[in-house]
Amino acid sequence: MNHIPLIIKREYLAKVRKKSFIIMTILSPFILAAIPLLIGYLTSLDEDTIKSIYVLDESEFLSDSFQSNDQTIYTKLTDIDLDTAKAISNQEQADGLLYVPKSSLESIAEHIKFYSKESPSLSLISSLESKIENRLSELKLQNKGIDLSLIEDSKTYVSINQESFDGVESSKTGTFMKLLFGVFSGLLIFMFIMIYGGMVMRSVIEEKTSRVIEVIISSVKPVQLMMGKIIGTSLVAVTQVVIWAVLGFIFFIILTSIFGIDLADAQSSQQSLVTEAMSNPSIGDEIKIIFNEFTNLPIVNLLVAFLLYFIGGYLLYTSLFAAIGAAVDNETDSQQFMLPIMIPLFLAIYVGGPTVTADPNGTVCTVLSYIPFTSPVVMLMRIPFGVPIWQQLLSLVILIVTFIFTVWIGAKIYRIGILMYGKKPTYKDLYKWLKY
Amino acid sequence: MSIEVKNITKFYDEQTALNAVNFTINKGEIVGFLGPNGAGKTTLIRIINQITMPDTGSVFLDGESLRPHHIQYIGYLPEERGLYKSMKVGEQALYLAQLKGMSYSEAKKRLHYWFDKFEIGHWWDKKIDELSKGMAQKVQFIVTVLHQPKLLIFDEPFSGFDPINANLIKDEILQLRDEGSTIIFSTHRMESVEELCDDIALIHESKKILEGKLDDIKRDYKTNTFEVGLMTKRSADLKQTINTKFKVSNANFKSLNNDLKLNISLGANQTPNDLLAFLTAQAQVLHFKELIPNASDIFIQTIKNN
Numbered sequence: 001m002n003h004i005p006l007i008i009k010r011e012y013l014a015k016v017r018k019k020s021f022i023i024m025t026i027l028s029p030f031i032l033a034a035i036p037l038l039i040g041y042l043t044s045l046d047e048d049t050i051k052s053i054y055v056l057d058e059s060e061f062l063s064d065s066f067q068s069n070d071q072t073i074y075t076k077l078t079d080i081d082l083d084t085a086k087a088i089s090n091q092e093q094a095d096g097l098l099y100v101p102k103s104s105l106e107s108i109a110e111h112i113k114f115y116s117k118e119s120p121s122l123s124l125i126s127s128l129e130s131k132i133e134n135r136l137s138e139l140k141l142q143n144k145g146i147d148l149s150l151i152e153d154s155k156t157y158v159s160i161n162q163e164s165f166d167g168v169e170s171s172k173t174g175t176f177m178k179l180l181f182g183v184f185s186g187l188l189i190f191m192f193i194m195i196y197g198g199m200v201m202r203s204v205i206e207e208k209t210s211r212v213i214e215v216i217i218s219s220v221k222p223v224q225l226m227m228g229k230i231i232g233t234s235l236v237a238v239t240q241v242v243i244w245a246v247l248g249f250i251f252f253i254i255l256t257s258i259f260g261i262d263l264a265d266a267q268s269s270q271q272s273l274v275t276e277a278m279s280n281p282s283i284g285d286e287i288k289i290i291f292n293e294f295t296n297l298p299i300v301n302l303l304v305a306f307l308l309y310f311i312g313g314y315l316l317y318t319s320l321f322a323a324i325g326a327a328v329d330n331e332t333d334s335q336q337f338m339l340p341i342m343i344p345l346f347l348a349i350y351v352g353g354p355t356v357t358a359d360p361n362g363t364v365c366t367v368l369s370y371i372p373f374t375s376p377v378v379m380l381m382r383i384p385f386g387v388p389i390w391q392q393l394l395s396l397v398i399l400i401v402t403f404i405f406t407v408w409i410g411a412k413i414y415r416i417g418i419l420m421y422g423k424k425p426t427y428k429d430l431y432k433w434l435k436y
Numbered sequence: 437m438s439i440e441v442k443n444i445t446k447f448y449d450e451q452t453a454l455n456a457v458n459f460t461i462n463k464g465e466i467v468g469f470l471g472p473n474g475a476g477k478t479t480l481i482r483i484i485n486q487i488t489m490p491d492t493g494s495v496f497l498d499g500e501s502l503r504p505h506h507i508q509y510i511g512y513l514p515e516e517r518g519l520y521k522s523m524k525v526g527e528q529a530l531y532l533a534q535l536k537g538m539s540y541s542e543a544k545k546r547l548h549y550w551f552d553k554f555e556i557g558h559w560w561d562k563k564i565d566e567l568s569k570g571m572a573q574k575v576q577f578i579v580t581v582l583h584q585p586k587l588l589i590f591d592e593p594f595s596g597f598d599p600i601n602a603n604l605i606k607d608e609i610l611q612l613r614d615e616g617s618t619i620i621f622s623t624h625r626m627e628s629v630e631e632l633c634d635d636i637a638l639i640h641e642s643k644k645i646l647e648g649k650l651d652d653i654k655r656d657y658k659t660n661t662f663e664v665g666l667m668t669k670r671s672a673d674l675k676q677t678i679n680t681k682f683k684v685s686n687a688n689f690k691s692l693n694n695d696l697k698l699n700i701s702l703g704a705n706q707t708p709n710d711l712l713a714f715l716t717a718q719a720q721v722l723h724f725k726e727l728i729p730n731a732s733d734i735f736i737q738t739i740k741n742n
Contacts, residue, residue: 003534003535006531006534006535010531014520014522014523018522206520206521207520210518210519210520210521211514211516211517211518212517212518212519212520214487214512214514214516214517215512215513215514215517215518215519215532215576215579216532216535217487218485218486218487218507218510218512218514219507219532219535219536220535221504419482419487421516432449
């Protein structure tokens with residue numbers, strides 16, 4: 001008898017009906033949206049506080065360099081000595097005093113000092129330094145009789161146009177977009193494995209602690225129960241994504257109606273943006289490039305690969321998560337077995353990410369995109385840059401072979417583990433269970 | 437459904453859980469599985485349920501070697517039992533019944549029959565969390581017997597029940613036997629073995645060391661000892677006199693005016709009537725009862741002898 005559909009249905013309904021699922025599904029997009037807003041708001045709070053800097057310039061080289069602006073007010077002190085200046089700055093609760101002693105242009109750089117009550121922020125010091133450096137360099141150039149306007153005129157900006165041997169144009173923006181898509185899909189797979197793998201594990205533990213397990217497996221084979229659980233939980237993930245997509249769409253409609261922008265308007269405004277861009281060639285080029293790059297992305301490849309690697313990676317990891325859940329009695333005990341599973345996943349993100357950024361075809365990330373425990377994440381990061389089909393197929397074959405293997409191992413451990421209570425198992429125990 | 441267990445052996449690692457176990461259970465019998473903790477009872481039950489595979493040997497149900505489809509004929513109430521806590525009673529019972537191969541509508545019909553019988557219809561939409569342990573056990577019992585299994589395996593079925601509900605369950609078990617189900621009953625509570633079992637099988641240190649009809653076993657284990665109460669003025673003398681012909685020891689039982697209470701064992705060629713005739717000649721006999729070993733005595737004695 002095949003009970004998998006029945007088990008899938010139960011697992012699915014049990015999770016989808018949970019209050020926590022409903023709340024998290026509805027709340028998390030808002031939380032995700034709220035976090036950047038909150039960060040932005042908190043950062044802007046800091047920027048709002050205006051800094052007050054007193055400047056005592058005995059050399060008079062730097063007199064014009066410090067112009068007050070929105071964030072900083074510079075107050076120039078003249079005709080007083082350093083001690084008085086310090087006293088005044090302290091009394092007026094200034095954020096600091098910049099002291100430039102009288103000296104020659106050649107040696108002055110070493111004698112400039114900043115006095116303050118509390119240590120100044122790194123950004124404040126850097127901004128002061130760059131102002132002083134610019135001014136002193138200018139003065140030195142002028143002393144050597146060089147016309148500053150010549151230097152200004154000689155400045156050149158380079159943006160290399162890229163094109164593959166097959167004639168596909170590209171640019172830095174394109175590289176950036178590829179990276180964005182790659183990292184995004186890699187992270188998405190990582191997140192789904194973590195969240196839903198954990199969910200499968202907890203659901204196995206729940207069956208153990210509620211002792212319903214022995215009743216169930218007197219009716220179904222443990223492997224069927226495990227697969228039903230894994231598939232049922234994956235359908236929960238799909239449901240969540242669909243709800244988010246629908247919510248996003250509704251949100252979009254509400255937003256546009258509130259702000260009175262209808263789609264036609266948006267299109268025409270985009271049109272005007274483009275025409276405006278045409279008159280300003282550099283911005284127009286950028287927009288054209290972004291559109292161009294988007295169509296240049298291997299979208300179909302990316303989608304198909306996402307689906308396949310998602311299924312493969314998900315099965316690979318959740319079968320191990322299920323085995324862990326079966327081996328332990330409670331979630332606390334699961335930690336020691338979680339670690340070896342987490343390491344390759346984190347490796348995929350923290351090593352895969354930077355190496356793909358540095359060189360999408362480099363040795364390290366190529367190897368990582370073959371290893372089945374990292375390939376779902378790393379290969380997806382690489383695909384936007386164009387990965388030969390044979391490489392993808394090879395990596396997928398390795399992944400499939402491995403997940404068949406881990407499902408087999410997972411099922412073996414699961415079969416024995418679900419009936420073991422009490423003692424916290426060791427790795428040696430798990431190895432023994434494989435042979436029962 | 438008859439069961440034949442042939443030469444079952446099961447190893448866990450270096451440890452032997454079952455060692456060449458054989459026995460037969462006939463249709464419509466209640467067999468008590470007895471044995472100390474860790475003797476191998478649960479392993480044997482799991483093998484019959486196809487949860488665990490034996491290393492050697494086989495199990496036959498009605499002469500047919502055990503196969504996956506047999507699970508629908510077996511109802512199993514494990515000792516370690518429970519239900520999904522956050523699932524509703526009715527929904528859960530339906531799910532478990534369907535796993536046993538029943539159709540949805542059939543399961544629903546039969547569930548309503550049992551819920552009405554136990555007068556728990558109003559629990560249908562409650563979560564298991566909201567029920568007491570005894571209430572949950574009732575639901576669990578219904579789920580075990582719902583698919584009208586021909587073989588029922590109960591592991592400590594009465595734990596968690598108050599005496600009233602334990603009686604209710606006991607009557608149900610007897611009725612199921614009368615309807616033709618074969619029942620395996622594993623427990624440490626010897627008084628329920630006495631009440632329910634026709635046969636027993638005693639497992640100790642992975643071996644079956646005793647099997648048979650409970651009455652036959654009792655006959656084998658009895659020592660022809662009688663509990664006697666006599667009314668007499670000369671207790672000490674009388675005891676002496678009896679001791680010349682029979683083996684005598686002091687007994688302790690409750691009664692109103694017995695002056696002398698004795699356990700008297702018969703010798704090889706002595707009959708109960710010989711004893712009775714001897715006693716009536718000496719004193720008024722107020723109490724005369726054969727001492728028959730109960731399941732608990734048999735259990736303890738057999739384990740000690742092994």
